[in-house]
Amino acid sequence: MxxxxxxxxxxxxxxxxxxxxxxxxxxxxxxxxxxxxxxxxxxxxxxxxxxxxxxxxxxxxxxxxxxxxxxxxxxxxxxxxxxxxxxxxxxxxxxxxxxxxxxxxxxxxxxxxxxxxxxxxxxxxxxxxxxxxxxxxxxxxxxxxxxxxxxxxxxxxxxxxxxxxxxxxxxxxxxxxxxxxxxxxxxxxxxxxxxxxxxxxxxxxxxxxxxxxxxxxxxxxxxxxxxxxxxxxxxxxxxxxxxxxxYIVHCKNCRHRKISLETQQTCELCKLKINLAGPLWIGKIFEKDFIQKMLLEISNLEIDKNCEKTLNKCLAESEMPGTYFTIDEIASKMKASPPKLENAISNLQKNNFLASVTSLNPTGFRTNANIDEIIKIFQSIQ
Ligand SMILES: C[S@@+](CC[C@H](N)C(=O)[O-])C[C@H]1O[C@@H](n2cnc3c(N)ncnc32)[C@H](O)[C@@H]1O
Ligand SMILES: [Zn+2]
Incomplete structure (x- = not known):
């Protein structure tokens, strides 16, 4: 010693x-x-x-x-x-x-x-x-x-x-x-x-x-x-x-993005040339059951309070589509001020889209709405 x-x-x-x-x-x-x-x-x-x-x-x-x-x-x-x-x-x-x-x-x-x-x-x-x-x-x-x-x-x-x-x-x-x-x-x-x-x-x-x-x-x-x-x-x-x-298919022009098994040459929304990330993992990145078990352990452990907040976000996004958007990038594309994240998510849900926060970015959200649909919904809440 x-x-x-x-x-x-x-x-x-x-x-x-x-x-x-x-x-x-x-x-x-x-x-x-x-x-x-x-x-x-x-x-x-x-x-x-x-x-x-x-x-x-x-x-x-x-x-x-x-x-x-x-x-x-x-x-x-x-x-x-x-x-x-x-x-x-x-x-x-x-x-x-x-x-x-x-x-x-x-x-x-x-x-x-x-x-x-x-x-x-x-x-x-x-x-x-x-x-x-x-x-x-x-x-x-x-x-x-x-x-x-x-x-x-x-x-x-x-x-x-x-x-x-x-x-x-x-x-x-x-x-x-x-x-x-x-x-x-x-x-x-x-x-x-x-x-x-x-x-x-x-x-x-x-x-x-x-x-x-x-x-x-x-x-x-x-x-x-x-x-x-x-x-x-x-x-x-x-x-x-x-x-x-x-792959992740990403359009730098209209900001369309999606996960895809196959490569793709052009953007299905704006028809311009698309960027490809990959090959990469396209399956789930969170197992819902495991995140729930992690949340149950928190009260027994000496850990930072922020862990629980993050894990609740992981739970919310665990079954959502891969790739997320941020309200700031969409607001800047629309040349408007960004809506509140909660508003954006609840309006997407009201319009029958899946939507959740993401643990990977404080202003990020996951949805199955595409960029055109998101912009339409954001315009209605400005
Ligand atoms: C990022 S630090 C590890 C930090 C640690 N896991 C923690 O949580 O505090 C990386 C460590 O790897 C050790 N290291 C680097 N190359 C190594 C090698 N080839 N084999 C074993 N240890 C190695 C370094 O001495 C260093 O302590
Ligand atoms: Zn496009």
Whole structure:
């Protein structure tokens, strides 16, 4: 326990004590040395805790959490301390990060945590044999997680969860299209709902790797903020028979958009040339039942109040069409001031369209009305 000097500090996140580098609390960008910890990612870790709680509560097989890129162990230690798990294995290449994680494990009197200092794929490969896999596998790298999809899927047991985070936002949002094609096998389109396109590109890439391994992925929950995209998928050891790879068709002229199994050359509304994002995941990105289970866990956990608000939005949008609009982009197209989001949604519903908020954008809404129909309805409420 003889670790800390004045460059380290003990904090509490959730219900868990963590030893962190002091500089990670004061510097604008948390430093990678002596070890990485991002205090602003607390909300992101809170969502993981809720998702893992919902999953573990209903899971019968051994409850083993494998964290491939743990940093100082914030997520894994919280899982060990705040949830009902049999074993947590925390892995990172940085020995200082691991020493800090070990120190924090003692602070919390945890006995269900093991530590490993390996390259992430070597670590996960140790758990790729049937009977030895993790029930939850977490992959949280700097940048793209795509290089770890194979070993992540192989290390996740049948019925388990694989969660990945991506922070290469510029690649996924269309600034470097070629890099995106190379890493994720699909191309993005720059659009207001770019975060949904990015998430679907990540899921599309996971789906391709899973299919190669004869495995199915079922997205349960996704979340994003300004700095990352995170996906939670269930892994089933059977081939996927569904057609869940396709495209997002986006018209930069009239702003029509839709999810499509096939490519398309022209916009069906304005007849001009259309842009295509993909190939990407075109199936559901939220499982309604799982989001309901997440909401039920909230009262048992020490998490940020905003999580509940976001999850209620996820529930509302879970069965809605893919791709969303924002009231601002439509108002700017109409050269009018935007209506209130609630008004826009209730008017769409009054006109017999499906409509809901979306967790992916505070001014976003999902609907099965097309852009022309939306504008007509917005004109009637100005
Ligand atoms: C984004 S940080 C992880 C943050 C952590 N999951 C959290 O929630 O606080 C990425 C970590 O990956 C580690 N890392 C980078 N490349 C690695 C590799 N190939 N194998 C194992 N660890 C690696 C770094 O040392 C760093 O601690
Ligand atoms: Zn068009």
């Amino acid at each position: 003889e670790f800390p000097d004045e460059s380290f500090q003990e904090i509490v996140e959730g219900k868990t004590k963590l030893l962190v580098p002091k500089k990670s609390l004061t510097d604008k960008v948390p430093p990678k040395k002596p070890a990485f910890f991002n205090p602003k990612a607390r909300l992101n870790r809170d969502f993981s805790i809720i998702a893992y709680a919902a999953f573990l509560n209903n899971f019968q097989a051994p409850k083993i959490f494998l964290e491939g890129l743990s940093g100082i162990g914030a997520r894994g230690l919280r899982v060990a301390n705040e949830l009902d798990v049999d074993k947590v294995v925390i892995n990172d290449l940085n020995p200082t990060a691991l020493k800090m994680a070990e120190y924090s494990a003692k602070l919390n009197k945890l006995e269900n945590v093991e530590f490993s200092e390996k390259e992430v794929c070597r670590f996960l490969s140790q758990y790729s044999k049937k009977g030895e896999r993790g029930s939850i596998v977490d992959i949280d790298p700097f940048g793209s997680p795509a290089a770890f999809f194979d070993c992540g899927i192989r290390a996740t047991m049948h019925g388990g969860i694989l969660s990945t985070a991506a922070t290469d936002l510029q690649v996924l949002n269309g600034l470097f299209q070629e890099a995106c094609k190379r890493k994720y096998g699909g191309i993005p389109v720059r659009a207001e709902y770019g975060n949904e396109i990015a998430i679907r590109l990540i899921l599309g890439c996971l789906r391709v790797v899973a299919a190669r391994l004869g495995v199915t992925i079922i997205p349960l929950f996704v979340e994003s903020d300004m700095h990352y995209y995170r996906t939670f998928v269930k892994i089933l050891n059977r081939p996927d028979q569904q057609n869940n790879l396709g």
